[in-house]
Amino acid sequence: MIDTFGRRVTYLRLSVTELCNLRCRYCMPEDGICKKDHAEMLTEDEMIAAVETAASLGVTKVRITGGEPLVKKNIVSICRRAAAVPGIEDVGITTNGIALPALAKPLKEAGVNRINISLDTLNPEKYHRITRIGHLDQALAGIHAALDAGFEHVKINAILIGGFNDDEIIALTDLTKKYPVDVRFIELMPMYDGGDFGPEAYLPNTVVLDHLPDAVPQDADGSVAKLYRLPGAQGNVGLISPVSNKFCSQCNRIRLTADGKLKPCLHSAEEFNIKGLDREQMLRQFQRAIGAKPEEHDELSVDHRSQAGRNMNQIGG
Numbered sequence: 001m002i003d004t005f006g007r008r009v010t011y012l013r014l015s016v017t018e019l020c021n022l023r024c025r026y027c028m029p030e031d032g033i034c035k036k037d038h039a040e041m042l043t044e045d046e047m048i049a050a051v052e053t054a055a056s057l058g059v060t061k062v063r064i065t066g067g068e069p070l071v072k073k074n075i076v077s078i079c080r081r082a083a084a085v086p087g088i089e090d091v092g093i094t095t096n097g098i099a100l101p102a103l104a105k106p107l108k109e110a111g112v113n114r115i116n117i118s119l120d121t122l123n124p125e126k127y128h129r130i131t132r133i134g135h136l137d138q139a140l141a142g143i144h145a146a147l148d149a150g151f152e153h154v155k156i157n158a159i160l161i162g163g164f165n166d167d168e169i170i171a172l173t174d175l176t177k178k179y180p181v182d183v184r185f186i187e188l189m190p191m192y193d194g195g196d197f198g199p200e201a202y203l204p205n206t207v208v209l210d211h212l213p214d215a216v217p218q219d220a221d222g223s224v225a226k227l228y229r230l231p232g233a234q235g236n237v238g239l240i241s242p243v244s245n246k247f248c249s250q251c252n253r254i255r256l257t258a259d260g261k262l263k264p265c266l267h268s269a270e271e272f273n274i275k276g277l278d279r280e281q282m283l284r285q286f287q288r289a290i291g292a293k294p295e296e297h298d299e300l301s302v303d304h305r306s307q308a309g310r311n312m313n314q315i316g317g
């Protein structure tokens with residue numbers, strides 16, 4: 001379906017849970033979240049009905065996210081069924097990687113063809129600090145498990161945080177030399193309850209290039225990342241810059257939260273419920289939500305926080 005501003009919506013980001021086995025400071029509160037009543041959340045059948053509805057409107061690509069999608073007990077079944085929906089050509093998953101040693105192979109067999117793994121630092125103490133409870137060795141084991149399972153499009157997503165990991169830009173990009181992975185830096189977004197980050201934490205991604213004088217620009221891969229390659233590298237370095245260089249004019253996404261709300265825009269509080277609806281009603285809500293996509297979101301900065309009305313774990317980043 002084409003929205004009011006001529007953008008073709010082809011990409012559904014499906015959040016399957018708000019829960020997580022980590023507590024990243026930029027994403028969710030320290031005490032986790034108040035667990036919602038099971039009855040408020042989408043069932044597996046409703047998620048698949050939503051994927052089918054999206055596909056009927058021209059969506060070809062689904063990314064499963066959360067919260068942490070791999071803590072969802074039926075995640076392999078959700079992925080298998082989503083991948084089998086006619087019209088869906090591409091199923092990806094975004095994960096912190098912790099559960100990949102057990103799940104990478106089953107996910108691959110279920111038809112998942114892309115994995116993005118979040119990793120902001122290679123320092124065990126800093127990893128524990130940013131995730132509040134995580135252990136770096138588990139995340140690294142997850143990356144290895146994804147590669148061993150034969151995933152070809154492994155992308156490592158690092159949030160660039162001034163005063164935290166801007167001293168690790170070279171160490172993180174060196175992963176593209178050691179492994180067949182892309183490393184992508186994402187600008188920190190000032191979310192609703194955005195943790196305890198001061199102005200110095202919000203760095204433009206251009207800082208990454210200041211550290212990589214040998215980086216050679218590459219053709220785009222269909223994502224919103226600007227790509228570069230280091231000499232001798234097996235994968236690309238990507239820059240995703242939602243704050244300094246927002247990509248609203250290219251936005252081809254619609255998001256569905258785990259509690260059944262379609263979000264036309266990540267940074268708007270406008271939502272369209274699909275929980276408990278029949279197919280006809282669901283289709284109409286999808287059409288309304290796509291029709292409601294704004295031309296662009298408001299400015300984001302430390303003084304102009306996201307208007308999403310939810311934290312990232314409750315949206316599906």
Ligand code: SAM
Pocket residue numbers: 020026027065066067068069094095096116117118157159186187188189190191194312313316317
């Ligand atoms: N748990 C999975 C993970 O961490 O990859 C999937 C969900 S997480 C919400 C999805 C992505 O959103 C992660 O790459 C995470 O780093 C990113 N994210 C969360 N909060 C963010 C923020 N405030 N600004 C930018 N990216 C954020």
Ligand code: SF4
Pocket residue numbers: 020021022023024027028066067068095096118312313
């Ligand atoms: Fe969990 Fe991902 Fe949010 Fe970290 S970024 S708290 S891993 S949902």
